[in-house]
């Protein structure tokens with residue numbers, strides 16, 4: 001298995017309070033690392049720490065974040081900018097905040113692609129169309145001309161994933177990507193991640209509070225509780241032989257059909 005991202009002993013504080021404590025985890029190429037934990041356990045902060053987009057009040061006080069052998073905490077701002085968006089891509093919980101309401105979908109693709117590649121408008125358009133086909137968006141040509149408010153939440157979420165696909169990131173970090181969606185769209189987005197896993201060279205970190213999503217998609221599982229990873233296992237061991245009392249409770253509370 002090829003490591004894409006490795007987090008070592010990462011501690012993040014806001015003031016005196018530990019938001020994350022000694023986090024260790026690894027994301028591998030072609031695998032989905034599922035992160036599960038209740039609201040407030042630090043899942044989103046962990047994603048932002050990896051992307052280096054923590055709120056200004058939060059400080060990384062310890063640890064390393066290796067992206068292909070390079071500690072992201074030591075690279076220059078310019079290099080970080082180049083990595084972010086190009087190699088590391090975050091798909092957020094609420095797609096509407098990720099879009100600029102006065103820009104068409106096509107200009108979102110252009111801005112994203114222009115930031116990392118030298119391409120003609122025609123090439124950019126083709127890549128945008130291909131990415132939109134991949135995520136099963138209907139009428140991509142027409143969608144390119146639309147503004148974000150003209151699309152449903154489910155469609156916007158898929159456009160956001162298409163934007164990530166267009167740049168062929170090596171790590172996708174998806175923070176509760178299905179939480180704001182109805183059941184049909186949830187299913188489609190999960191199927192899409194499954195395809196990204198099998199058809200690209202990427203690693204996926206998938207954050208959820210839904211154990212069903214873990215069961216369906218994760219290869220490895222990290223359970224977060226109050227800023228710590230209290231259980232870390234492959235998905236089979238996670239369901240068959242949970243170690244921590246909190247994980248056992250989590251699994252018991254799941255209604256089995």
Ligand SMILES: Nc1ncnc2c1ncn2[C@@H]1O[C@H](COP(=O)(O)OP(=O)(O)O)[C@@H](O)[C@H]1O
Nearest residue numbers: 014019038039040041042043044045046055057
């Ligand atoms: N901007 C912020 N300022 C201060 N505290 C924050 C901020 N964002 C999150 N927190 C705190 O950090 C902790 C982890 O939050 P978060 O990562 O959003 O949890 P989760 O995504 O698991 O629901 C919580 O205690 C939350 O109150």
Ligand SMILES: [Mg+2]
Nearest residue numbers: 043044045175
């Ligand atoms: Mg969150």
